[in-house]
Amino acid sequence: MVDTIRLATFNLENLDDGPGLIPSLADRIAVLRPQLVRTRADILFLQEVNGQPAKAPRTLAALDALLEETPFAGFARAVSESPHGGPMDKQNLVILSRWPIGERRQLWHERVTPPRYRPVTAVPAAGEAEAQKWDRPLLYARIDLPSGQKLHAINLHLRAPLAAMIAGQKSGPFSWKSTSGWAEGFYLAALKRSGQALEARLLADALFDDDPQGMIAVCGDFNAETAETPTRILMAGDEDTGNSALTERNLLAVEMTVAPERRYSVIHAGRPLLLDHMLVSRPLSRWLRRAEIHNEGLVDELVDYANEGHSPESHHAPVVVEFEMPMGGRPAT
DSSP states (O other): OEEEEEEEEEEEEEEOOOTTOSSOHHHHHHHHHHHHHHHTOSEEEEEEEOOBSSSSSOBOHHHHHHHTTSGGGGSEEEEOOOTTSSOOSSOEEEEEESSOEEEEEEESSSSSOOOEEOOSSOSSOOOSOEEOOOSSOEEEEEEEOTTSOEEEEEEEEOOOSSOOOOTTOEEETTEESOHHHHHHHHHHHHHHHHHHHHHHHHHHHHHHHHOTTOEEEEEEEOSSOTTSHHHHHHHOOHHHHOOGGGGGGOEEEGGGGSOGGGOOSEEETTEEEOOEEEEEEHHHHTTEEEEEEOOTTOOOHHHHHHSSSOOSSOSSOOEEEEEEEESSSOOOO
C-alpha cells in the first residue's frame, strides 16, 4: 500500500477584509476557494495572508472565511507572527496540514545576523551603518505523516525585486530622484532577498545534520526564477558547490517536471515567469509522481495594476506536487 501526499503552494495576493476594499473579500472568495479546493492538497503553503483588524490583537478572519466549507477548515495550522506576538498586519505565512503538526516555529534572523550597511546616496548623508532586516520571517513546521515519517515543511516569501527605501531619494511611491538612488535601493533589495534564502538554506542544512535522509520541502514565493541567486542558494546544486559528496543535500525544483509551455506561475508585462517554487530533498523527490501549475486563469499583473479595479484573482498560480510513498519505511538511497 502507498500514501498519496499532495503539497501545494499559493500566494493569495494580499488576502484581506475591510470596508471599501475593491475587490471585496466576497468577490475574492468566489474565485480563490475553487482554486484551493482544486489543489486537493494535504499540506498547503500560503503567502500574503493579511491580519484583521489592522491594529492588534489581530486574527486571520479573512482566511477563516475563505476556508469555510472546504476540507482545509479543519486542518492543523502554523502561522507566522509579528515580533510582538499574533499575526502581522500584512503578508503572514500559513501552513495548513491534514496531519498533526508536531513542531512549529519561525526564523527571523535566528541564523543570519542582519547585515549592516551605510547608504552612500542618502540625503541627508547617512551616519552609522544600519542593520538591514528581512521584511518577513520564515515559517517551519514538522508534520507527522500517517506512516510515522516526518516531513519538514518550510514556507517562505522572499522580498520582491523592487528597490528598497533610500532616504531622500524617492519622489513618489514608485519613482526615484536619481538612477544612483534607485540602483542602491535595488542592491539592498537583492541583499535582503538573498539573505532570506541563506537563512532558509542554513535551516535545511541543520535538518540534514540531524537526519541526512530527511524529507524536506521548501515552498513559497521566491520572487526569483530557478537560475537566479536566491533559488540557487537554496538548491545548492553540484554545479555550484563543485562537490558530489554534497549531492544528498541538494534541494530539487520538482516543478521543473511540468511541460515547458506550462512552466510559469506569474505573467508580468506579457512574460511568463516561474517565481513560485517547491524545492524538495532527494529522499522526498524519489517518490515524486507528478507536478502541476494551475495557471490557466492568470492575468498579467502589470496590466491589472494599471486597471481602475483590480481582478479578484491572485497574480500567482498554485503549484501542486504529488508524491506516492509506501506506508512506513524510508525512501531508498
